[in-house]
Amino acid sequence: MARLLSTELKDPRLGFVTVTRVEITQDLQHAKVFVSVIGDRHVAKQSLLALESAKGFLRGELGHAIALRHTPELSFVEDRSTERAIELSRVLAQTSAASAAAASAAASADEEVHDDAD
Numbered sequence: 001m002a003r004l005l006s007t008e009l010k011d012p013r014l015g016f017v018t019v020t021r022v023e024i025t026q027d028l029q030h031a032k033v034f035v036s037v038i039g040d041r042h043v044a045k046q047s048l049l050a051l052e053s054a055k056g057f058l059r060g061e062l063g064h065a066i067a068l069r070h071t072p073e074l075s076f077v078e079d080r081s082t083e084r085a086i087e088l089s090r091v092l093a094q095t096s097a098a099s100a101a102a103a104s105a106a107a108s109a110d111e112e113v114h115d116d117a118d
Helices: 002-008 041-053 055-065 081-117
Strands: 016-024 030-038 073-078
Touching (some): 002 016, 030 041, 030 081, 041 073, 055 073
């Protein structure tokens, strides 16, 4: 699927799309393709529209590439886990910096109290 998206699909609406995982039902009739899209919300929306438009073509190409009796129906879902991980990392870095600054300020205040006591 990843190869098909990168080499065979020529839709100008398609941004930089990466297949992150695929979930296939036990009866192999349906496949949920999770994709990560680099870009803003507009790029992601346009990319998902392009994938939906190309669903039939992609299913046909997939059918030629794999040896199954029936090629699964495809549905595309945006995977925003990378985006959430980046945001979480940013928040943790800010929190860590704020904690370090507070600890430094507390240490400075503690030193001033001890200097005044002397």
